[in-house]
Amino acid sequence: MLFAASPVCGQDEDYDPEKRLAELGIELPTPPSPVANYVNGVQTGNLIFLAGKGPKRPDGTEIHGKLGADLTIEEGYEAARITAINQLSVLKAMLGDLSRVVRVVKVLGMVNSDPDFVDQPAVINGFSDLIVEVFGDRGRHARAAVGMTSLPRGQAVEIELVVEVAHEAEVRSPTGGMPLEMTYFGTAGWRISDGRVVVLVDPYLSRLKYGGGGHPEDDRPAFARTDLAWSDTALIDSHITEADFILCTHGHFDHLGDVPYIARKTGAKVIGHETAIAILRAYGIPDDQLYTVKGGEDYQFDDFSVRVMPGLHSALGEKHYYDSRRYDDRTDLEAPLRIEQFIEGGSLNFLARFDRHTVLAMGSMNFIEREFEGLEPDILLAGINGSRLGLYDYDRRLLTATGFPPVVIPTHWDNFRFPYGSSQQANIERNLLPFIETARTISPGSTVITPVHLEPIRIR
Numbered sequence: 081m082l083f084a085a086s087p088v089c090g091q092d093e094d095y096d097p098e099k100r101l102a103e104l105g106i107e108l109p110t111p112p113s114p115v116a117n118y119v120n121g122v123q124t125g126n127l128i129f130l131a132g133k134g135p136k137r138p139d140g141t142e143i144h145g146k147l148g149a150d151l152t153i154e155e156g157y158e159a160a161r162i163t164a165i166n167q168l169s170v171l172k173a174m175l176g177d178l179s180r181v182v183r184v185v186k187v188l189g190m191v192n193s194d195p196d197f198v199d200q201p202a203v204i205n206g207f208s209d210l211i212v213e214v215f216g217d218r219g220r221h222a223r224a225a226v227g228m229t230s231l232p233r234g235q236a237v238e239i240e241l242v243v244e245v246a247h248e249a250e251v252r253s254p255t256g257g258m259p260l261e262m263t264y265f266g267t268a269g270w271r272i273s274d275g276r277v278v279v280l281v282d283p284y285l286s287r288l289k290y291g292g293g294g295h296p297e298d299d300r301p302a303f304a305r306t307d308l309a310w311s312d313t314a315l316i317d318s319h320i321t322e323a324d325f326i327l328c329t330h331g332h333f334d335h336l337g338d339v340p341y342i343a344r345k346t347g348a349k350v351i352g353h354e355t356a357i358a359i360l361r362a363y364g365i366p367d368d369q370l371y372t373v374k375g376g377e378d379y380q381f382d383d384f385s386v387r388v389m390p391g392l393h394s395a396l397g398e399k400h401y402y403d404s405r406r407y408d409d410r411t412d413l414e415a416p417l418r419i420e421q422f423i424e425g426g427s428l429n430f431l432a433r434f435d436r437h438t439v440l441a442m443g444s445m446n447f448i449e450r451e452f453e454g455l456e457p458d459i460l461l462a463g464i465n466g467s468r469l470g471l472y473d474y475d476r477r478l479l480t481a482t483g484f485p486p487v488v489i490p491t492h493w494d495n496f497r498f499p500y501g502s503s504q505q506a507n508i509e510r511n512l513l514p515f516i517e518t519a520r521t522i523s524p525g526s527t528v529i530t531p532v533h534l535e536p537i538r539i540r
């Protein structure tokens with residue numbers, strides 16, 4: 081692997097749980113699916129609470145039986161060890177890289193026990209020993225090991241745990257250079273900075289409840305597409321203070337909706353197609369801030385260069401979506417626009433070159449293969465929403481055309497009608513986890529990082 085990942089707080093240079101797993105000859109299986117209406121793990125803040133798992137072997141069989149009646153302590157120990165491997169596979173799927181584990185906090189081990197059996201701790205040691213072997217001191221945890229008169233399907237043990245994870249994933253490149261800090265705003269929105277320039281991609285933070293979607297517990301006002309566009313300026317102000325460039329992939333409201341306010345506030349140079357630029361002009365953004373492109377340009381600025389690639393929009397509406405409308409400088413637009421007036425206007429992708437790092441930023445779940453060939457970005461912001469499944473062999477074609485990038489960060493996978501802080505668990509399960517699983521097979525050398533809203537990722 082070209083890149084080694086380690087958590088931000090990592091003083092211990094040797095901390096590499098995945099290498100430890102390999103040394104132990106352990107290959108993580110596909111995470112077992114939940115068997116009822118629950119999920120494998122829930123992250124809140126920097127803690128992950130994992131659901132209870134049992135000793136399911138890779139072939140699907142389980143270790144059944146009662147300690148003290150059917151199974152010896154050694155057999156129970158082995159069952160607990162297999163359970164640990166299963167929980168590690170869940171964690172790996174959620175985090176992309178186990179080195180994001182800062183600390184294993186708490187373990188609850190339940191042992192299927194005959195009433196006279198009292199050696200539950202010796203059984204659960206099978207779990208704890210492996211966790212400490214893999215995570216070292218960070219694996220030492222508080223624990224309870226208790227007896228149960230019965231467990232689901234007669235399994236020998238069931239074990240749950242709580243894990244603390246790094247707020248920021250830090251990925252180090254052996255080539256050095258200035259670290260790149262990348263913050264995910266949700267949708268296809270990013271702030272990327274190498275310390276010299278601050279570049280925003282499709283920065284959409286308002287996350288309006290519009291067009292009929294939204295979270296049932298979200299009590300913010302609902303917007304119709306015919307309503308006037310509105311930006312949550314207080315929210316934007318609390319997250320965006322400066323920007324040098326804004327790259328706009330297309331004109332839809334969940335990409336361009338906040339750009340008029342952000343462009344005016346920061347004075348950033350805006351690069352977008354004619355339709356996007358016409359919208360910004362309508363909002364009074366001065367011409368010297370605006371760069372109209374159509375795809376094919378490769379522009380050098382002082383500390384930053386950007387190549388623009390023509391693209392394709394996501395195959396919405398079961399592939400029936402197509403919008404040929406365009407604006408230009410003769411279009412009569414009056415700000416504020418209605419949400420529905422934020423039309424696509426065509427789609428672009430950007431190869432943004434920073435000090436030592438190149439980032440290929442996508443704004444939708446589609447691309448023109450030959451436009452990506454030969455670019456070989458070291459960081460790919462890969463569009464990963466469900467509509468990609470309407471395309472032929474999307475994951476493989478994308479990772480292959482981009483040369484199997486060392487770092488892959490899924491973008492546009494969340495529900496952008498939910499405010500920050502709402503659970504994105506449904507989209508994580510539906511979009512992210514299956515992609516991470518496939519990416520691991522197609523591009524085993526890539527580190528896939530799962531971005532968390534508003535939490536910086538640092539690439540060294």
Ligand SMILES: [Zn+2]
Pocket residue numbers: 330332335393424444
């Ligand atoms: Zn769109």
